[in-house]
Structure formats: C-alpha cells, structure tokens
Amino acid sequence: xxxxxxxxxxxxxxxxxxxxxxxxxxxxxxxxxxxxxxxxxxxxxxxxxxxxxxxxxxxxxxxxxxxxxxxxxxxxxxxxxxxxxxxxxxxxxxxxxxxxxxxxxxxxxxxxxx
Amino acid sequence: xxxxxxxxxxxxxxxxxxxxxxxxxxxxxxxxxxxxxxxxxxxxxxxxxxxxxxxxxxxxxxxxxxxxxxxxxxxxxxxxxxxxxxxxxxxxxxxxxxxxxxxxxxxxxxxx
Numbered sequence: 001x002x003x004x005x006x007x008x009x010x011x012x013x014x015x016x017x018x019x020x021x022x023x024x025x026x027x028x029x030x031x032x033x034x035x036x037x038x039x040x041x042x043x044x045x046x047x048x049x050x051x052x053x054x055x056x057x058x059x060x061x062x063x064x065x066x067x068x069x070x071x072x073x074x075x076x077x078x079x080x081x082x083x084x085x086x087x088x089x090x091x092x093x094x095x096x097x098x099x100x101x102x103x104x105x106x107x108x109x110x111x112x113x114x
Numbered sequence: 115x116x117x118x119x120x121x122x123x124x125x126x127x128x129x130x131x132x133x134x135x136x137x138x139x140x141x142x143x144x145x146x147x148x149x150x151x152x153x154x155x156x157x158x159x160x161x162x163x164x165x166x167x168x169x170x171x172x173x174x175x176x177x178x179x180x181x182x183x184x185x186x187x188x189x190x191x192x193x194x195x196x197x198x199x200x201x202x203x204x205x206x207x208x209x210x211x212x213x214x215x216x217x218x219x220x221x222x223x224x225x226x
Contacts, residue, residue: 006156034214043204043217044157089157100208101147101172102215106156 003027004092006105013112019077021108023090026071030092034102035064035075038087047088048075080112117141120205120218127225133192135221137205139185145208146188147215148172148180150201157204163188195225 005024013019023033031052036044050057050064050073057064063076077084090105117140127133137146148160149172159172161180169180177199179191192199202222206215 009154036215041220043206043219044215045217046214049214100145101159101162104149104157106154 001026002105003030004090004103004105006088006090006108008108009106010109010111013080013110015082015112015114016079019075019080019084019110019112021075021077021088021090021110023073023075023105024071025073025092027092027094027103028071029094030103031094032092033064033066033073034091034093035062036089036091036104038089038107044089077110080110082112082114085110085112118205118207118216118218120203120221122221123219124222125224127195127223129196129225130194133195133223133225135190135203135205135223137188137190137218139188139207141207142185143207143209144185146182147206147208148178148188148190149204149206149217150174151204151220152201160190160203192223195223197225199223200225 003026034049035047037047038044048059048062048064050066055066066073087107087109089107091102093102119138121136147162149157151157158174160178163169163182181189202220204220205218
C-alpha cells in the first residue's frame with residue numbers, strides 16, 4: 001500500500017501561471033516532507049522541504065503547503081517557467097522510523113508551455 | 115555537488131549474467147541507498163546501508179544484493195539479471211542536516 005500518493009501523473013501549465021502539484025500521505029507518523037525535481041537523464045535534486053510543525057515554507061518561486069489534518073501537501077510554483085518542466089517527486093519520513101528513510105510518491109510530470 | 119558518482123552510466127547485459135553497479139561518494143556520509151526508477155512506479159528503494167557492513171532491504175530487494183566494505187563505496191549486484199530488472203538505478207546519500215538525499219546521475223541498465 002502506498003504511503004505517499006501523487007494522484008496526478010501529469011500536469012500541463014502555461015508559462016507565467018501557477019503550477020500546483022499535490023501529494024497525499026497515509027502515515028500520520030510522518031513529520032518531514034520533501035519535494036524533489038528530476039530532469040531526464042539526471043538524478044533527482046532536492047527542491048524544498050517542510051517540517052510538520054509548520055504549514056508553509058517558501059523559497060523563491062516555490063512554496064510548499066502542509067495540511068496535517070487532511071494529510072495533504074502541495075507545491076506551488078509561481079510563476080511557472082519552461083525550465084520547470086520536469087518530474088516532481090513528493091517524499092516523506094519520520095524521525096525514528098526505518099532509519100529515517102524517505103518514502104517517495106510516484107511522481108508528477110509537469111510541462112510548462114511557452 | 116556532493117561528490118557522488120555512479121558507474122557505469124549505461125550497461126546492456128544478457129539475461130542470466132551477473133551485474134555489479136558501483137556508487138562512490140567522497141564526503142563520508144553514513145547512509146547510502148540504491149533506488150530503481152520505473153514508469154508508473156516512481157522511486158523504489160532496493161537496499162540501503164547505514165554504515166560499513168551494515169545493510170538492510172528495501173521494498174524491492176528480491177534479486178539484488180549489496181555490499182559496503184568501505185564508507186565511500188556501495189555496490190549493487192544483480193546475481194542473475196532478468197528482463198524485469200531493466201531500469202534506471204539511482205544511488206543516493208543522506209545529508210544529516212535536512213533529511214534530504216543527494217542522488218547520483220543514475221545507471222541505465224538494459225537486460226536483453
């Protein structure tokens with residue numbers, strides 16, 4: 001059973017508009033969440049993270065929102081740029097669980113059209 | 115970036131042959147991981163290591179073994195490769211400061 005779910009395999013957005021990528025989780029023990037970005041033929045790279053004690057974390061054009069009661073987080077990219085076109089993975093972990101290993105979702109492929 | 119390299123970058127092998135993929139890091143991180151990425155499955159953990167000679171299984175460990183005899187090297191071995199092991203394999207290290215992982219560039223393995 002999937003503990004971290006990204007239900008949208010793909011998302012297409014116009015350049016300059018907002019991209020919203022969603023992620024749901026089932027394990028209430030998770031206390032740290034991360035987003036990774038992956039370009040073709042490259043390894044995933046860390047994008048932004050959020051601790052469960054916060055409900056929002058911002059880094060430039062990227063903002064992650066956490067709704068613990070709904071077990072939902074989202075990544076907002078504003079404004080979207082063609083260079084943001086990539087696969088985005090949501091990941092979660094919790095202190096003391098499975099050596100702190102990250103559990104990844106299946107990813108959402110974002111296409112930003114000029 | 116974090117000094118993590120994977121070799122080879124590409125490999126084609128025949129069914130039934132043994133294959134070893136290498137992950138090398140230069141920053142002395144304790145935790146290292148092997149993932150595979152497949153369409154529709156995202157990143158799935160194969161094995162991980164939490165120190166020299168300390169390893170454990172991930173969710174898709176069948177058909178794979180690992181070894182870590184030195185802090186800097188983490189080897190993934192397919193004892194007898196099968197077509198279902200055709201995939202892109204990523205090695206990662208864990209950064210203690212933010213739980214985040216740094217990934218290598220990947221190895222594309224094709225089993226024919």
